[in-house]
Amino acid sequence: MANGGPVKHGYPHLETVRAAVTALYKRLSYDTVHTFAASVAPADVAFCDTDDLYLGAQRVARELVRHFRLPDARMIVSFREMEHAASVELAAGPEYFIELNDRFRTHRRDIGAALAHEVMHVCLHRLDLSFPGTRDNEILTDTATTYLGAGWLLLDAYREDASSSQKLGYLTPEEFGYVLAKRSLVFGEDPATWFTSPQAYTAYTRGLAQAREDERQPPLTAAGWAGRRRYAKDRRHAQGRVVAAVPGSASASAGASYAFTPDGHGPLRVSFPCPTCHQRIRVPVRGRVRARCGLCRTVLECDT
Ligand SMILES: [Zn+2]
Numbered sequence: 164m165a166n167g168g169p170v171k172h173g174y175p176h177l178e179t180v181r182a183a184v185t186a187l188y189k190r191l192s193y194d195t196v197h198t199f200a201a202s203v204a205p206a207d208v209a210f211c212d213t214d215d216l217y218l219g220a221q222r223v224a225r226e227l228v229r230h231f232r233l234p235d236a237r238m239i240v241s242f243r244e245m246e247h248a249a250s251v252e253l254a255a256g257p258e259y260f261i262e263l264n265d266r267f268r269t270h271r272r273d274i275g276a277a278l279a280h281e282v283m284h285v286c287l288h289r290l291d292l293s294f295p296g297t298r299d300n301e302i303l304t305d306t307a308t309t310y311l312g313a314g315w316l317l318l319d320a321y322r323e324d325a326s327s328s329q330k331l332g333y334l335t336p337e338e339f340g341y342v343l344a345k346r347s348l349v350f351g352e353d354p355a356t357w358f359t360s361p362q363a364y365t366a367y368t369r370g371l372a373q374a375r376e377d378e379r380q381p382p383l384t385a386a387g388w389a390g391r392r393r394y395a396k397d398r399r400h401a402q403g404r405v406v407a408a409v410p411g412s413a414s415a416s417a418g419a420s421y422a423f424t425p426d427g428h429g430p431l432r433v434s435f436p437c438p439t440c441h442q443r444i445r446v447p448v449r450g451r452v453r454a455r456c457g458l459c460r461t462v463l464e465c466d467t
């Protein structure tokens with residue numbers, strides 16, 4: 164887990180974050196994802212300065228192991244001087260050695276956040292789910308931690324004041340907010356009251372706005388006027404290509420997430436990402452269509 168440096172903002176990893184959500188649904192299935200409807204409760208991972216450092220860290224680690232359903236896994240937590248915030252040795256188990264940066268000795272309230280990320284590494288290791296490359300794999304880890312209910316801790320560890328800033332994990336604060344919001348929208352959960360950091364709360368509200376944008380992309384009926392107009396123009400263009408028998412998929416406007424494809428000699432079809440899990444959905448272009456995402460089971464009202 165990374166440590167230090169200036170805090171990046173915005174959505175530089177959005178594509179990988181979305182791929183991570185899709186991968187989670189694919190690997191875990193809809194049913195398993197929905198067993199994580201409750202987040203880690205703040206009281207269960209609270210750690211105050213009067214708690215014994217080692218006993219407290221073990222207790223929080225046990226709570227995260229229980230949350231992520233790793234029944235026989237045992238985390239052995241230690242502290243040492245290191246460049247990174249934390250690391251875990253991914254061995255065969257059932258014992259896993261987690262090392263936390265020495266600074267957590269005096270920043271105990273962020274121990275839960277660091278442990279959540281490291282325990283998720285173990286979880287993904289056991290699921291044999293990984294992305295190629297360290298960067299993408301760390302983004303997968305942060306996204307999975309958050310989508311499955313412990314990432315609010317990581318976002319809450321982001322704090323800024325006039326003289327200093329600190330943040331844990333690889334996602335930007337807004338990206339953590341985005342994944343947390345996508346989770347909130349699926350499970351009807353409101354994490355707003357859990358934040359102790361005002362900057363984390365702001366990042367959550369920004370991420371929530373971004374997540375709601377996913378639900379307003381054409382051909383979804385909730386799309387806004389400008390999006391619908393652009394969609395209609397792209398569709399006319401695609402239909403023209405079908406009539407003229409131009410092979411291949413028709414291009415959509417730059418930045419559009421949908422694409423039109425002629426289906427052999429059949430009718431024109433449009434594909435677009437599911438607003439919940441980002442798996443691509445394909446439906447025929449024929450006006451009002453109700454589709455159901457095969458991966459996350461979201462019912463999608465479309466005007467194609
Ligand atoms: Zn990591």
Ligand SMILES: [Zn+2]
Pocket residue numbers: 437438439440441442456457458459460461
């Ligand atoms: Zn879906």
